Amino acid sequence: MRDLAALPVAVDAMGGDHSPGEIVAGAKRASEELGIEVVLVGPPELVGDTLGLELVACTEVIAMDEDPAGGVRRKKDSSLVIAAELVRDNKACAMVSAGNTGATMGAALLRMGRIKGVHRPCIATPLPRPGRSPGVLVDAGANAECTASMLVQFAQMASAFSTARFGTPSPSVGLLSIGEEPSKGTPLVKETHEILKDPSAGVNFAGNVEGRDLLGSSFDVVVTDGFTGNVALKTMEGTLRFLMGELFSVFGTNDETRAATDVLMPHLAPLAASLDPESAGGAMLLGLEGVCIISHGSSSATAMMNAISVGHDLATAGITESLRQAIHS
Amino acid sequence: MRDLAALPVAVDAMGGDHSPGEIVAGAKRASEELGIEVVLVGPPELVGDTLGLELVACTEVIAMDEDPAGGVRRKKDSSLVIAAELVRDNKACAMVSAGNTGATMGAALLRMGRIKGVHRPCIATPLPRPGRSPGVLVDAGANAECTASMLVQFAQMASAFSTARFGTPSPSVGLLSIGEEPSKGTPLVKETHEILKDPSAGVNFAGNVEGRDLLGSSFDVVVTDGFTGNVALKTMEGTLRFLMGELFSVFGTNDETRAATDVLMPHLAPLAASLDPESAGGAMLLGLEGVCIISHGSSSATAMMNAISVGHDLATAGITESLRQAIHS
Structure with missing residues (x-):
């Protein structure tokens, strides 16, 4: 899966209670400390200082408390939808958001699509042990x-x-x-x-x-x-x-x-x-034709860095192919 | 409700992980420390020393892991069924058990019956605050x-x-x-x-x-x-x-x-x-024509004393009449 390893992780810069500050800071740390290529997604005037990271500009944001289905349908140029499109279009290996969970699922499902044979995607969350x-x-x-x-x-x-x-x-x-x-x-x-x-x-x-x-x-x-x-x-x-x-x-x-x-x-x-x-590095949406990591709404820079790392590692390890095989075996 | 206050609490001496020892000890403490009249229910040879408390003898016990429905149906002379009959027959104001929860519900439902209009009884448990x-x-x-x-x-x-x-x-x-x-x-x-x-x-x-x-x-x-x-x-x-x-x-x-x-x-x-x-004094089965308190399976003597106290107090306060009114209002 060398092609995926060469792709950046798309990060919704506007998702989460502490966005964009903690989100951008976490993306920066993932880039500097872990060497993971990252691309931010969001409206430039709202994201502000990108700390030197690449920004894919869009014009809209789906708010934390916004109706997920309506938000995804109406805001086609939102950071969540554009992040999902980057994965779909092979411009990112994974997307990560700490934003509206329902809207993240909706954007990922609509833009990436389901793995063939999967009835419904689901959220897998780590249980501390x-x-x-x-x-x-x-x-x-x-x-x-x-x-x-x-x-x-x-x-x-x-x-x-x-x-x-x-x-x-x-x-x-x-x-x-x-x-x-x-x-x-x-x-x-x-x-x-x-x-x-x-x-x-x-x-x-x-x-x-x-x-x-x-x-x-x-x-x-x-x-x-x-x-x-x-x-x-x-x-x-x-x-x-x-x-x-x-x-x-x-x-x-x-x-x-x-x-x-x-x-x-x-x-x-x-x-x-x-x-x-x-x-724990966030939850993952399982069953899609692409990697989508959902980080806690209260995510700090550290939480974002961890989630970005998880998204990158799973994508390059070929998790989507593993899920395909799990369903069809 | 003076008549209920004069009635003892029927205690399933054989229910719970620490029966009969802790159960009898808890009943004894309810009697001595709180002045609540108590009657134990169980097979004399299994209950052993009743510490001077009255015992209503029966011949059977429904085990903690026994199929509830089958246990109640087959064991008509079990401590749980007899305890429920004491409440039904106005010989006890309430029953208390730390035993098989499903069987306790089954015995109480079958012997006491539902309050008119109640679809199904339910378990109310205290939430710590x-x-x-x-x-x-x-x-x-x-x-x-x-x-x-x-x-x-x-x-x-x-x-x-x-x-x-x-x-x-x-x-x-x-x-x-x-x-x-x-x-x-x-x-x-x-x-x-x-x-x-x-x-x-x-x-x-x-x-x-x-x-x-x-x-x-x-x-x-x-x-x-x-x-x-x-x-x-x-x-x-x-x-x-x-x-x-x-x-x-x-x-x-x-x-x-x-x-x-x-x-x-x-x-x-x-x-x-x-x-x-x-x-917390145990959970209560709501919706029956009589008071049934379900104590934690791991109940100690203190837990049993508390549960007996709760059963007695609720019965004498007329909880069953309050529930009737709640349903019909």
């Missing part, structure tokens, strides 16, 4: 409603993604449910369980997984519909953030507790980092 | 599949429960979804949103709530189907447990960190307690 490579949760929110054949494809594609992204040889797949028994769950879950456990599904199915085992999961891939996956992921994030907030409030109680915290902090910092969604 | 009274999550797992009219009744009943249990005057109700906009979510969520926002639903509807806001929620009641609710609740529990485990591992790194932890612990203990499901 301190001390080990992350697990993968799929679908993290692209499809609120799913069929069993969609879930089976999600499992197939997320397995290929786990191998390409984290080097897991034969990723174990868990199906998110409300009990380990195959008889538990919705009709959708029961039907999917039956298909996945058949070797012809082509995945290393390990059974149902419950919500309590998501964080630090023993499963390499956790499959669920986009509604449940989004709720579970946000519940995990919210619980972590809530507990961190309460802890820091305790740490700051008085001089004594602050001194004790100083002793613990060098040991707590790696734990906090391993649970930080920013360190 | 340190520094404030807990929120209520409903349905926490009774119904994997729901209709909009079921969810609306859950909201109505959980609002009445929030008022009876925590004294919240006009509980705010949030609908669990994947975005705040009414247009987000599954068709079920969108339909429910439309009904709940109409004043005729009789609840204080405050809009959609996301998973990230479950813990420490600003909503007094969070409504969802039993599949999503169960996944979200277990994800929250698992995330808390995982992070606590990682923290304690850091705390024990060396002598220095252990000394620092000793300084922080008096301040951390109240936080941990406020997040502990054991302190």
Whole structure:
């Protein structure tokens, strides 16, 4: 895939809560520190200083809270749509955005198109597992409603993604449910369980997984519909953030507790980092004829650099071809 | 409701991972420390020492991992079924079990029956909110599949429960979804949103709530189907447990960190307690002609005492009548 390695990563300079400042800074760091070629996309007057990076100019921006479908349809010269076109036209190996997730999906789907045979693209998100490579949760929110054949494809594609992204040889797949028994769950879950456990599904199915085992999961891939996956992921994030907030409030109680915290902090910092969604390098949209990385809306320059790196590495490793094979095997 | 206050709480002595020891000990403490009359239910040879408490003898036990429907159907002289019959026959004001959740629901539903007009009973679980009274999550797992009219009744009943249990005057109700906009979510969520926002639903509807806001929620009641609710609740529990485990591992790194932890612990203990499901007093099955409290499977004596206290207080406060009114208003 030498041709892809020679192509830059297209970065939506206007996506995310801290755009364009942190986005451009992250792109610059990817270029300088990692040697990855980057091209920014956005309206020049809004992007401002590009820090010497190339800018593909466009005239529109889809806002974070804008209706995704309408935004993509109306704003054909928006940074998201143009970034997707750069990938489609073989002018970029991947696109990265921290912007409106729905609009990113819409732009990527409309401009790059689906891999042949894929029912619906889905979002694969890293699940933190301190001390080990992350697990993968799929679908993290692209499809609120799913069929069993969609879930089976999600499992197939997320397995290929786990191998390409984290080097897991034969990723174990868990199906998110409300009990380990195959008889538990919705009709959708029961039907999917039956298909996945058949070797012809082509995945290393390990059974149902419950919500309590998501964080630090023993499963390499956790499959669920986009509604449940989004709720579970946000519940995990919210619980972590809530507990961190309460802890820091305790740490700051008085001089004594602050001194004790100083002793613990060098040991707590790696734990906090391993649970930080920013360190994970973003989520990937699986099932498209091109690489699209969706970074957290609150992405810092570091998060963007990581996401750009992930996009570049996956593209040059031939993830799209791996996904094609996963679907057709 | 003087008649109910005079009745004992029926306690399934054989339910839970630590039965009968912790269960009987918790019942004894409820009796001694709180002055609540208690009657144990179980096979005498398995229960053993009742610590002087009354025992209603039966011959069977439904195991924690037994098929709920089959267990309730076959084991008509099980501790769960007999406990439910004591409530039905006005010999107990409430039943409490830390056993097989599905079988507890089945026994309570079959023996007590539904409140007239209730489509399906549901599980209301406390959501920790340190520094404030807990929120209520409903349905926490009774119904994997729901209709909009079921969810609306859950909201109505959980609002009445929030008022009876925590004294919240006009509980705010949030609908669990994947975005705040009414247009987000599954068709079920969108339909429910439309009904709940109409004043005729009789609840204080405050809009959609996301998973990230479950813990420490600003909503007094969070409504969802039993599949999503169960996944979200277990994800929250698992995330808390995982992070606590990682923290304690850091705390024990060396002598220095252990000394620092000793300084922080008096301040951390109240936080941990406020997040502990054991302190919440268990979940309640809403929609039945009688009070049924489901305590955590891992319940200690303290958790059982709390659950017995909650069951007694709700029964004597007339929760069943409040639920009837919530449904018919």
